[in-house]
Amino acid sequence: xxxxxxxxxxxxxxxxxxxxxxxxxxxxxxxxxxxxxxxxxxxxxxxxxxxxxxxxxxxxxxxxxxxxxxxxxxxxxxxxxxxxxxxxxxxxxxxxxxxxxxxxxxxxxxxxxxxxxxxxxxxxxxxxxxxxxxxxxxxxxxxxxxxxxxxxxxxxxxxxxxxxxxxxxxxxxxxxxxxxxxxxxxxxxxxxxxxxxxxxxxxxxxxxxxxxxxxxxxxxxxxxxxxxxxxxxxxxxxxxxxxxxxxxxxxxxxxxxxxxxxxxxxxxxxxxxxxxxxxxxxxxxxxxxxxxxxxxxxxxxxxxxxxxxxxxxxxxxxxxxxxxxxxxxxxxxxxxxxxxxxxxxxxxxxxxxxxxxxxxxxxxxxxxxxxxxxxxxxxxxxxxxxxxxxxxxxxxxxxxxxxxxxxxxxxxxxxxx
Amino acid sequence: xxxxxxxxxxxxxxxxxxxxxxxxxxxxxxxxxxxxxxxxxxxxxxxxxxxxxxxxxxxxxxxxxxxxxxxxxxxxxxxxxxxxxxxxxxxxxxxxxxxxxxxxxxxxxxxxxxxxxxxxxxxxxxxxxxxxxxxxxxxxxxxxxxxxxxxxxxxxxxxxxxxxxxxxxxxxxxxxxxxxxxxxxxx
Numbered sequence: 001x002x003x004x005x006x007x008x009x010x011x012x013x014x015x016x017x018x019x020x021x022x023x024x025x026x027x028x029x030x031x032x033x034x035x036x037x038x039x040x041x042x043x044x045x046x047x048x049x050x051x052x053x054x055x056x057x058x059x060x061x062x063x064x065x066x067x068x069x070x071x072x073x074x075x076x077x078x079x080x081x082x083x084x085x086x087x088x089x090x091x092x093x094x095x096x097x098x099x100x101x102x103x104x105x106x107x108x109x110x111x112x113x114x115x116x117x118x119x120x121x122x123x124x125x126x127x128x129x130x131x132x133x134x135x136x137x138x139x140x141x142x143x144x145x146x147x148x149x150x151x152x153x154x155x156x157x158x159x160x161x162x163x164x165x166x167x168x169x170x171x172x173x174x175x176x177x178x179x180x181x182x183x184x185x186x187x188x189x190x191x192x193x194x195x196x197x198x199x200x201x202x203x204x205x206x207x208x209x210x211x212x213x214x215x216x217x218x219x220x221x222x223x224x225x226x227x228x229x230x231x232x233x234x235x236x237x238x239x240x241x242x243x244x245x246x247x248x249x250x251x252x253x254x255x256x257x258x259x260x261x262x263x264x265x266x267x268x269x270x271x272x273x274x275x276x277x278x279x280x281x282x283x284x285x286x287x288x289x290x291x292x293x294x295x296x297x298x299x300x301x302x303x304x305x306x307x308x309x310x311x312x313x314x315x316x317x318x319x320x321x322x323x324x325x326x327x328x329x330x331x332x333x334x335x336x337x338x339x340x341x342x343x344x345x346x347x348x349x350x351x352x353x354x355x356x357x358x359x360x361x362x363x364x365x366x367x368x369x370x371x372x373x374x375x376x377x378x379x380x381x382x383x384x385x386x387x388x389x390x391x392x393x394x395x396x397x398x399x400x401x402x403x404x405x406x407x408x409x410x411x412x413x414x415x416x417x
Numbered sequence: 418x419x420x421x422x423x424x425x426x427x428x429x430x431x432x433x434x435x436x437x438x439x440x441x442x443x444x445x446x447x448x449x450x451x452x453x454x455x456x457x458x459x460x461x462x463x464x465x466x467x468x469x470x471x472x473x474x475x476x477x478x479x480x481x482x483x484x485x486x487x488x489x490x491x492x493x494x495x496x497x498x499x500x501x502x503x504x505x506x507x508x509x510x511x512x513x514x515x516x517x518x519x520x521x522x523x524x525x526x527x528x529x530x531x532x533x534x535x536x537x538x539x540x541x542x543x544x545x546x547x548x549x550x551x552x553x554x555x556x557x558x559x560x561x562x563x564x565x566x567x568x569x570x571x572x573x574x575x576x577x578x579x580x581x582x583x584x585x586x587x588x589x590x591x592x593x594x595x596x597x598x599x600x601x602x603x604x
Contacts, residue, residue, distance in 0.1 A: 005591055009563035012544035016456040016564075019539050022468055023451035030469075031447065031476050035440065266553065271585050283593065284552065 110367050112349035113140030113399040115406070116356065117155040117218055117390030120383050127174035129212045129228055129239065134168060136390070137380065138406040139356075139365055140399055145376035146354060146365040149403055152410030156183060157218045157248060158392050163405055164248050166218060175210040178225060180251035183409040216243070217288040217295060218390040219323045222268065223248050224288040241310065243287035243298070245270070270297065274317055287312075288319065290388065292345045293333075295324050326350045326393055331368070339373075340364055347391045358388060443480045450493055451476075453565065454500050460560045461504040463549060465535055474503050494567065497575045501557075547597045555590035562587060 016022075116137050121130040138150040155166040163183040170176045210230040217224035227242045244267040267284040281299035288295050297319065301311040319327065329336075330348040336357060337343065345358040357364045365378040394402045454475050459468035478499055540546045548556050561572045573580045 002591060005595060006563070009544065009548075009559065009594070010566065012542055013548065013560065013563040015541050016452060017460060017540060017545045017549060018535075019541055021452060021455075022459055022465065023447075023455035023472060027455070027469055027472060028447055028451065031473050034473065034477060035443075035480060269554075269589065271589065272582070275581060275585055283589070 110141035110353055111351045111395050112354045113394050115392045118386050119389045120386040131176055132168050132214050146378040150406035150410040152412055155218050156409050159221050176212045178213045178251050180248045215389050220325055221248055222323050293329050295327055349393050351395050439483055450496050454496055457497055457500045458504050471503050471507055475500050494571045555593055558586040559590045
């Protein structure tokens with residue numbers, strides 16, 4: 001079958017894609033002219049030299065401003081020395097796979113901190129579907145117990161050696177897209193816009209259809225996105241639902257890329273992350289969703305179920321550390337139930353010192369190795385329909401760096417929360 | 418015009434510091450690979466104007482870096498690799514330019530329809546239309562395989578991935594094409 005298809009493809013694609021040649025005399029002349037102008041114009045070369053000099057000055061200025069900025073934002077040398085953030089937990093928590101001695105843990109303080117990202121859905125006031133709001137908290141030790149040390153709107157996601165901010169931007173016509181940018185750009189023009197409605201222009205623009213996106217998971221550099229589309233003029237009761245996994249940078253690309261439909265946007269296929277997995281989706285559509293105690297994979301059946309409902313299959317694979325750097329519970333479910341009978345999900349630190357026990361209405365953060373853990377437990381209320389989309393851990397010296405960064409980038413937004 | 422890749426490789430490698438000799442080498446390259454470069458740039462971006470700009474940049478880069486060419490790759494693979502890297506840079510800078518725009522859905526819609534119109538009007542056949550409708554990673558690998566007829570090793574080199582990844586992408590690209598062809602034949 002493949003052979004026949006290959007033969008057909010080679011025959012059909014033997015010529016170029018278009019009936020007209022793109023590389024013609026006109027283009028050839030333009031290339032030659034550009035070569036000529038570069039050779040014949042010493043003045044231009046001088047200008048180029050001046051340009052390079054100016055660029056050099058700008059670079060020096062940028063470095064100087066960078067120094068000033070780092071000083072202004074109290075960035076410490078340790079920040080620059082930091083490993084890619086997603087590797088920090090794994091590396092600094094090297095003792096993770098051999099759980100540290102319990103007595104030693106009991107005598108130690110709290111080594112771990114974590115960023116927790118939450119999504120809250122509510123009915124769309126501008127039409128069908130739902131609109132989501134996001135917030136991120138950094139939970140770290142203060143005064144001997146876990147506390148919320150920073151909180152703000154959007155999802156603040158560690159990525160490489162920096163942090164990215166993901167926001168949901170409403171277009172004013174019932175749609176909502178996820179966009180991302182380095183947190184440092186969040187206040188700058190071209191950075192992450194506020195989560196507000198887009199106004200009249202956007203309303204007109206959205207006449208081509210409505211797209212709503214929800215974040216299901218945010219990891220080291222990957223995000224899982226649910227995308228619901230109402231085509232222009234289509235029945236509002238019959239939206240198209242698609243689930244994708246993307247590199248967070250694709251949320252920048254997709255915002256402004258020329259590809260409009262989800263099928264043409266850039267996505268990460270499962271086989272790219274788990275090349276040896278023979279089962280699983282044929283195409284690029286799959287999702288990372290939360291099951292009690294772990295992040296799991298779902299993919300759609302080839303054929304749709306009855307009445308157009310799609311069937312989502314579980315794929316029993318372990319997501320690689322590139323996606324989920326730490327996804328192992330240090331506690332048994334009986335231990336979790338003993339600490340909180342209402343817990344329905346849980347996360348534990350790579351250092352084995354903190355647990356986040358998730359109830360329907362709260363997250364309880366327990367320093368479970370400490371002798372007076374119950375006294376030192378933090379309870380963070382969850383709003384109705386609020387779910388966790390991200391938990392990222394930092395250990396030891398990285399905790400202070402995260403505190404400084406989170407204080408910079410996590411800010412409440414007026415009218416947002 | 419020189420048709421033989423081997424002769425071209427010789428010319429490129431032998432192009433000395435003499436600007437006229439380098440220019441002559443560039444002309445030979447454009448004669449032999451101008452279409453290949455433009456077609457690949459268009460296949461990646463699906464935009465005529467961007468393919469023009471990328472092609473110019475590719476040959477200007479080639480002119481500047483002729484001395485860097487080593488016979489570890491064929492001239493064609495070398496040029497296709499430059500084309501791909503340049504195309505990705507162009508698309509990335511296009512993202513940066515547009516990211517500040519508020520009216521992105523309108524812009525997206527216009528661009529898409531303009532691209533589709535060119536492809537609809539000028540595509541050589543249905544198979545090309547189908548290939549160009551695939552996500553980039555699939556259409557690229559199919560085009561390198563079926564149009565340029567590169568080896569697995571060469572495809573991996575151009576795409577900057579392992580041969581295993583090329584195989585995986587080809588496998589999935591074929592399945593997508595089969596599915597598109599089945600849909601087309603079902604009417």
